[in-house]
Amino acid sequence: MDTSFSAEDIAFRDEVRSFFAEAYDDELRARLATPATFKDALIEWQKRLFKKGWIAPGWPPEFGGTGWNATQKFIYETERSAAAVQDVLPFGLQMVGPVIYTFGTDEQKQRFLPRILASEDWWCQGYSEPDSGSDLASLKTRAVLDGDHYVVNGAKIWTTYAQYADWIFCLVRTSTEGKKQQGISFLLIDMRSPGIKVNPIVSIDGKHSLNEVEFNDVRVPVANRIGEQDQGWTYAKALLAHERTAIAAVADTQRKLREVRQFATIEVNAGERLIDNPMFQKRLSDIEIELMALEFTELRVLASVASGGAPGAESSLLKIKGTELQQAVQELRMDIAAHYQGLLPSELSSEQIGHSFANDARLDYMYGRAATIYGGSNEIQKNIIAKAVLGL
Amino acid sequence: MNFEFSEEQTMLRDSVARFIQDNYDFDTRRTIAESANAINSNYWQTFAELGWLSLPFDEAYGGFSGNAVDTMLLMEEFGKGLVLEPFLATVILFGGMLQKSGDAALQEQWIPKIIDGSCQGALAATERQSRYEFTDIATTAKPDGDSYVLNGEKVVVLNGFNADQLIVSARTAGEQSDSRGISLFLLAADSAGVERLGYRMMDGQLVANLVFKNVSVPASQLLGELHGGYGLLKSTLLDAKLALSAEAVGVMEALNAKTLEYTKTRKQFGVPIGSFQALQHRMVDTFMACEQTRSLLYRAVCAVTDQKEEAEAEVHALAVMVARAGKLIGSEATQLHGGMGLTDELDVTHYAKRLMMINATFGNGDYHQAKFNALRYSA
Numbered sequence: 229m230d231t232s233f234s235a236e237d238i239a240f241r242d243e244v245r246s247f248f249a250e251a252y253d254d255e256l257r258a259r260l261a262t263p264a265t266f267k268d269a270l271i272e273w274q275k276r277l278f279k280k281g282w283i284a285p286g287w288p289p290e291f292g293g294t295g296w297n298a299t300q301k302f303i304y305e306t307e308r309s310a311a312a313v314q315d316v317l318p319f320g321l322q323m324v325g326p327v328i329y330t331f332g333t334d335e336q337k338q339r340f341l342p343r344i345l346a347s348e349d350w351w352c353q354g355y356s357e358p359d360s361g362s363d364l365a366s367l368k369t370r371a372v373l374d375g376d377h378y379v380v381n382g383a384k385i386w387t388t389y390a391q392y393a394d395w396i397f398c399l400v401r402t403s404t405e406g407k408k409q410q411g412i413s414f415l416l417i418d419m420r421s422p423g424i425k426v427n428p429i430v431s432i433d434g435k436h437s438l439n440e441v442e443f444n445d446v447r448v449p450v451a452n453r454i455g456e457q458d459q460g461w462t463y464a465k466a467l468l469a470h471e472r473t474a475i476a477a478v479a480d481t482q483r484k485l486r487e488v489r490q491f492a493t494i495e496v497n498a499g500e501r502l503i504d505n506p507m508f509q510k511r512l513s514d515i516e517i518e519l520m521a522l523e524f525t526e527l528r529v530l531a532s533v534a535s536g537g538a539p540g541a542e543s544s545l546l547k548i549k550g551t552e553l554q555q556a557v558q559e560l561r562m563d564i565a566a567h568y569q570g571l572l573p574s575e576l577s578s579e580q581i582g583h584s585f586a587n588d589a590r591l592d593y594m595y596g597r598a599a600t601i602y603g604g605s606n607e608i609q610k611n612i613i614a615k616a617v618l619g620l
Numbered sequence: 621m622n623f624e625f626s627e628e629q630t631m632l633r634d635s636v637a638r639f640i641q642d643n644y645d646f647d648t649r650r651t652i653a654e655s656a657n658a659i660n661s662n663y664w665q666t667f668a669e670l671g672w673l674s675l676p677f678d679e680a681y682g683g684f685s686g687n688a689v690d691t692m693l694l695m696e697e698f699g700k701g702l703v704l705e706p707f708l709a710t711v712i713l714f715g716g717m718l719q720k721s722g723d724a725a726l727q728e729q730w731i732p733k734i735i736d737g738s739c740q741g742a743l744a745a746t747e748r749q750s751r752y753e754f755t756d757i758a759t760t761a762k763p764d765g766d767s768y769v770l771n772g773e774k775v776v777v778l779n780g781f782n783a784d785q786l787i788v789s790a791r792t793a794g795e796q797s798d799s800r801g802i803s804l805f806l807l808a809a810d811s812a813g814v815e816r817l818g819y820r821m822m823d824g825q826l827v828a829n830l831v832f833k834n835v836s837v838p839a840s841q842l843l844g845e846l847h848g849g850y851g852l853l854k855s856t857l858l859d860a861k862l863a864l865s866a867e868a869v870g871v872m873e874a875l876n877a878k879t880l881e882y883t884k885t886r887k888q889f890g891v892p893i894g895s896f897q898a899l900q901h902r903m904v905d906t907f908m909a910c911e912q913t914r915s916l917l918y919r920a921v922c923a924v925t926d927q928k929e930e931a932e933a934e935v936h937a938l939a940v941m942v943a944r945a946g947k948l949i950g951s952e953a954t955q956l957h958g959g960m961g962l963t964d965e966l967d968v969t970h971y972a973k974r975l976m977m978i979n980a981t982f983g984n985g986d987y988h989q990a991k992f993n994a995l996r997y998s999a
């Protein structure tokens with residue numbers, strides 16, 4: 229047991245820190261925070277990371293990964309969160325990329341991976357359907373073979389950023405024989421294909437990131453299928469565990485907790501700083517203690533992955549605890565905003581209104597409700613742990 | 621002992637329920653929330669015609685002389701419909717304070733206008749720095765001949781943007797958080813030197829910051845005693861928290877009913893999700909939370925109606941329960957709706973937002989728990 233950093237680790241940490249300080253400038257921050265410029269700003273940031281060679285820490289070096297060890301990955305993630313640097317979009321880099329380099333043909337790798345790394349294509353994830361959420365394997369979007377094309381019909385829902393996407397990776401039904409998990413195929417579909425329609429869904433925070441995507445006789449070349457026909461579930465499952473580990477966002481939550489602490493030193497209630505109030509201190513330390521534990525749980529999972537294990541059911545633990553703690557911090561931040569909580573954006577400045585973070589707290593809190601739902605809801609994660617870990 | 625409502629009370633409740641049923645479907649509510657003033661003035665007139673705006677006022681002024689039970693029944697139904705019209709601000713806060721002040725001249729002038737719907741009011745008590753501590757007042761009122769001159773700012777004033785008349789808490793003596801030295805003034809919202817900045821909150825309310833720059837108010841507009849506004853302010857805000865808690869129970873009940881219905885109809889894995897025991901237990905928890913809150917509501921309402929000594933502590937206890945149950949019920953409703961629970965289109969998310977906002981209005985759970993502790997456990 230040794231969790232201290234070596235001199236090399238510390239040098240690496242300093243390098244990461246100074247890169248973020250330089251490359252992630254205030255102008256970029258401002259553009260990322262503005263809906264109208266968000267997309268271009270994010271692509272620009274990803275291109276800067278690509279140039280630096282740090283766009284895909286999780287990928288094997290031969291496909292463009294960094295070759296970092298587990299400690300370096302941990303340091304990178306911690307520094308990224310501490311500096312409040314936006315994570316890259318997961319859909320290409322963390323979701324479909326690994327599926328392509330693991331299960332794709334050489335031609336698919338050459339065609340898609342460089343463009344994913346360089347952020348030339350914006351990807352979205354087409355799994356969920358109106359009637360197939362938790363029970364994803366019951367999905368009904370049909371793909372019927374017609375010569376060297378599939379003809380796709382059906383609808384996907386909750387598709388994040390489909391409105392910006394160039395490509396969508398989809399699970400589709402190619403057979404209704406046998407178990408529902410069999411008969412699913414993994415297709416890469418060009419969003420400019422005729423027959424695709426994207427309908428916006430406004431979410432609880434008043435923003436537009438969610439969509440419904442309709443497919444009407446969309447023709448998809450068979451060459452865009454990953455792996456074997458009817459075997460798509462196997463490929464998708466392999467990637468879900470990675471998705472869950474990413475959702476835990478321990479380092480991000482630690483930063484937000486530090487922010488909350490900072491706010492609580494400024495807020496004063498009847499002459500007493502909030503941070504000095506015993507009731508508030510208890511709420512804060514309840515969260516902090518859980519988070520201290522989770523940080524080490526995450527390290528244990530990372531270490532076991534580094535020594536050859538795949539993140540399995542432990543990733544469910546990370547997801548459940550990680551998202552619960554995210555929400556606890558979001559709730560605390562709302563409480564600190566007190567009578568200002570629930571503030572919507574307006575033409576007035578925050579100086580006129582008299583509060584600096586209430587609107588951000590609301591956005592974070594509201595969208596934060598999703599974290600216990602997407603990536604497999606927390607109830608489903610508990611079912612997984614009960615079955616896979618506890619043997620129930 | 622009985623928990624029955626009188627015939628009159630049942631009629632009142634049914635008439636509010638019917639109004640909401642007929643006039644306040646979710647799309648209509650959305651249209652109201654998004655309109656310039658975030659209220660429907662025709663509805664406000666209807667409230668007046670139905671007698672609702674006269675509920676707590678003395679018969680001498682044309683009021684109904686209702687009690688806390690009447691207010692509770694009305695607010696609970698308002699909660700079920702997520703009603704936006706400013707009953708709380710006008711009738712409970714502005715009107716309630718006027719009624720308690722014992723100032724016959726001002727009562728005679730304004731209560732009939734509240735009752736006929738021609739005057740909307742607001743209580744401007746909260747400041748930037750005050751959080752939930754209503755004694756933390758930096759706004760000043762300085763004597764100037766027969767008048768007072770107001771300077772300062774109030775924030776997040778409920779109905780502050782639409783109100784015709786305001787009651788403003790100001791410091792006339794003492795230090796910033798002293799309970800002595802608070803005075804209350806009634807003035808027209810369009811008085812010279814009053815600036816209003818309206819903005820919207822996530823539960824559809826249009827609130828305002830009010831800036832007072834050398835606003836001159838005649839001494840006759842002083843409500844209650846000079847320096848002695850604390851008691852009036854405290855008891856009015858407790859009434860408001862009680863009314864908000866009744867509204868919260870209505871919201872909780874509606875939310876639980878909607879979620880229960882959803883878990884019975886939404887199918888995954890070939891069965892309704894309500895058939896999963898893991899979810900059944902959570903539905904039971906939210907059901908129990910609502911029932912427990914209702915019990916405390918009745919308890920506090922009885923204590924207030926009977927003017928019991930413990931009434932104050934009971935309202936604090938209720939507010940703690942409303943905070944706790946509200947958070948549970950709101951977040952469970954969202955979670956059990958899955959992706960649907962994250963959409964703006966679904967009414968469920970708006971009920972959940974209202975519960976959060978109720979908790980943040982006039983003291984959250986922690987605030988009221990500290991007050992409760994102080995009353996119960998401090999010497």
Ligand SMILES: Cc1cc2nc3c(=O)[nH]c(=O)nc-3n(C[C@H](O)[C@H](O)[C@H](O)COP(=O)(O)OP(=O)(O)OC[C@H]3O[C@@H](n4cnc5c(N)ncnc54)[C@H](O)[C@@H]3O)c2cc1C
Pocket residue numbers: 352353354355356358359360361362363385386387388389438598601602603604605606607608611886887888889893896898899955956957958959960962
């Ligand atoms: C903000 C957001 C972004 C998303 N982005 C994407 C995306 O980009 N691409 C994509 O494909 N999908 C996306 N999703 C969809 C997400 O994966 C689904 O919402 C999720 O799988 C849940 O499915 P559902 O919404 O149909 O809920 P349901 O499956 O209907 O679940 C409703 C409730 O029942 C519970 N439940 C269901 N089954 C069980 C059980 N067996 N035991 C106990 N409880 C159960 C659930 O936990 C939930 O609380 C996104 C969702 C959200 C909210």
